[in-house]
Amino acid sequence: MNGEAVIENPASGEVIWRDNVGVTCRRWNWRQGTRTRLDYASSRMWFILESLETMPEAALDEASEMLVSGLNALMPGSLIERRRIAV
Known part of the structure; x- marks a missing residue:
């Protein structure tokens, strides 16, 4: 604590x-x-968004867009890469 x-x-x-x-x-x-x-000195971050089969892919895409939008607002000019991995 x-x-x-x-x-x-x-x-x-x-x-x-x-x-x-x-x-x-x-x-x-x-x-x-x-x-x-994560703190102010963090320069590389990795976020994992997961979903269960019952979650529509569109909802996962929307969550991803919201995360990217928030990151761009907090850190303008940052490089953000996204990858979808299906298993």
Whole structure:
């Protein structure tokens, strides 16, 4: 809390995100860690938008457009690339 290191253990079967250094967040991304958070010095960011089969593709496209629009408003002149990956 408040930027202090906190050790938590995920529940059995809980979804976590990790990299080669350790766990970066848990519970489907609702809690970010200090090491991976975005701040004023961040120059490269990666956002993942996912949907379940029941979500119309148009809704996912709309969410993507809203994210890009917001990023352009916050950081004019930034380079934004989008890719759709279907699995």
